[in-house]
Amino acid sequence: MGDPVAMAITHAHASGMGGMRGAGDLVARAQMTKGMRIQEAKNYVADKLSVSNTELTDPVIMTEVREDLQIGQMTPLPECAKGIEAKFNISRVLDIDINCVNRFKKRTGM
Amino acid sequence: MGKIFTRYGDGTPVELSEKEFMEDLVAGTEDAADRASVPQLSEDELDYLLKMYASKSSFVSVEPGREVILTYDAGTLKIRRVGVNVDRIQALQIYEKIMGADTMELCHVDYSYKPLKPIVTMEQPILEQALLATHIPLFYGAMPNLGLYSQPDGPFPNPSELLPNGKIDEARESLEMTVVDAVKDIVFVASCMYESGADGINLDSVGAAGDADFLASLIATEQLKAKYPEICIQIGMAGEFILGMHGQLEYKGTRLAGLYAHDQVKLAKLAGATIFGPVVNTNTTESTPWNLARAITFMKACGEVAEIPIHPNMGMGVGAVPVNDHPPIDTVSRASTAMTTLVKLDGL
Numbered sequence: 001m002g003d004p005v006a007m008a009i010t011h012a013h014a015s016g017m018g019g020m021r022g023a024g025d026l027v028a029r030a031q032m033t034k035g036m037r038i039q040e041a042k043n044y045v046a047d048k049l050s051v052s053n054t055e056l057t058d059p060v061i062m063t064e065v066r067e068d069l070q071i072g073q074m075t076p077l078p079e080c081a082k083g084i085e086a087k088f089n090i091s092r093v094l095d096i097d098i099n100c101v102n103r104f105k106k107r108t109g110m
Numbered sequence: 111m112g113k114i115f116t117r118y119g120d121g122t123p124v125e126l127s128e129k130e131f132m133e134d135l136v137a138g139t140e141d142a143a144d145r146a147s148v149p150q151l152s153e154d155e156l157d158y159l160l161k162m163y164a165s166k167s168s169f170v171s172v173e174p175g176r177e178v179i180l181t182y183d184a185g186t187l188k189i190r191r192v193g194v195n196v197d198r199i200q201a202l203q204i205y206e207k208i209m210g211a212d213t214m215e216l217c218h219v220d221y222s223y224k225p226l227k228p229i230v231t232m233e234q235p236i237l238e239q240a241l242l243a244t245h246i247p248l249f250y251g252a253m254p255n256l257g258l259y260s261q262p263d264g265p266f267p268n269p270s271e272l273l274p275n276g277k278i279d280e281a282r283e284s285l286e287m288t289v290v291d292a293v294k295d296i297v298f299v300a301s302c303m304y305e306s307g308a309d310g311i312n313l314d315s316v317g318a319a320g321d322a323d324f325l326a327s328l329i330a331t332e333q334l335k336a337k338y339p340e341i342c343i344q345i346g347m348a349g350e351f352i353l354g355m356h357g358q359l360e361y362k363g364t365r366l367a368g369l370y371a372h373d374q375v376k377l378a379k380l381a382g383a384t385i386f387g388p389v390v391n392t393n394t395t396e397s398t399p400w401n402l403a404r405a406i407t408f409m410k411a412c413g414e415v416a417e418i419p420i421h422p423n424m425g426m427g428v429g430a431v432p433v434n435d436h437p438p439i440d441t442v443s444r445a446s447t448a449m450t451t452l453v454k455l456d457g458l
Contacts, residue, residue, distance in 0.1 A: 002426030004188055004209065006437040008180075011424060011458055012210040014171045014446035016180045024212030025246040028179045031419050031456060032213075032247055032310050032342040035384055038178055038419065038456040054175050072245035074207060083243045090245075097340060100241040100307030 022057040033096045120394040121432035138403030146370040148411035169443045172450050179212045179457035183314040199240045206246050215249040222255035223295045234306040241307045250303035251312030254327050256319035259288035285322040285356045296330035310342035318348035320355030321366040328361050328381040335382030345378045346387030371412035379418045388412045389423045394433050402430035413454035421457035
């Protein structure tokens with residue numbers, strides 16, 4: 001409950017990692033698939049991306065990193081990996097299983 | 111220091127002197143410590159809260175490097191709820207690309223596992239299409255909502271009618287039967303959505319119907335984890351302690367009635383949950399300093415003992431966020447910042 005400006009947007013600015021503007025979605029994946037607590041999850045992702053922990057929430061640096069690694073970015077440029085394509089790359093770069101990527105491979109006989 | 115601007119738990123503005131503000135902070139932490147038998151906040155922590163509220167800024171945030179992951183309950187419904195007419199996949203994209211969400215949850219407007227069972231095949235293709243177009247991890251979520259299993263909404267005698275008539279054994283027997291059916295429904299729906307590709311399953315508002323509700327969620331989690339060892343399950347609570355509607359239900363030797371967050375999280379871990387979402391309810395007639403010191407005291411104890419990630423609930427009406435459809439940003443940003451700074455947590 002509560003309107004999205006007060007809830008989702010306020011928390012995102014006050015305490016959140018910024019989602020795809022940074023590496024919030026990637027740290028979330030580390031937490032969800034490996035059960036890591038926040039610091040361990042940040043360290044894991046920072047190590048895989050070869051960035052520092054503080055750079056994980058920097059939108060300028062992370063946009064470059066995300067574009068280089070083809071793992072999805074806020075503004076989708078032509079020929080950049082998007083959606084499930086980007087998630088294939090996220091799975092490889094982070095060395096974690098992504099359920100829908102595995103299902104995609106199974107359904108397409110990959 | 112002049113008067114400090116803050117609000118009551120319903121969002122009504124109020125100005126307190128420094129002395130009044132500190133008295134409310136102390137009363138809030140004492141209340142939580144007394145109820146849950148956990149340590150009170152230290153003087154340094156109370157001073158931190160006082161200084162943060164004394165700031166004239168309308169918005170405050172955590173220090174760089176201390177940001178955490180955000181998970182959402184019923185997120186896809188919240189766009190439609192404010193009258194924006196988009197479908198659910200578009201709502202997910204709005205959260206992902208416009209609101210900076212780290213994760214999102216697909217859900218149905220009838221937000222309980224029981225009504226989802228007959229329509230789950232309509233839900234699966236929506237999730238499957240959403241997963242092709244989005245990037246952030248997607249949960250599928252709903253509530254166990256054991257209230258739907260008793261008459262007139264369900265098959266079993268209603269404990270709320272049996273208890274006032276002194277039929278305690280009959281009420282307990284009814285609750286035990288609801289657990290069995292609810293577990294089947296949760297496991298069925300969650301299995302379908304996981305097999306469609308969900309990144310995680312959210313059991314939301316757990317414990318809303320008391321100890322049987324919590325037990326059903328723990329057993330369902332255990333069964334899902336046995337079936338799918340890699341599955342991510344988030345257990346998000348409904349209230350700050352487990353209501354003893356049955357009173358004698360146990361999980362692996364621990365009585366559920368009356369448990370607070372720091373004990374709930376141990377059982378969530380034991381059942382196989384990946385993330386635990388503890389709750390502290392906001393009291394509308396007390397001030398925000400009272401509510402915030404109280405909420406942080408409960409959550410701090412939970413974070414200290416947790417062996418799995420915790421995401422304290424900070425939605426409207428919990429975690430010192432005022433009970434109002436439009437919670438003020440001055441108060442929400444302070445509650446968000448203070449909770450993240452003082453509690454060993456992993457997300458909100």
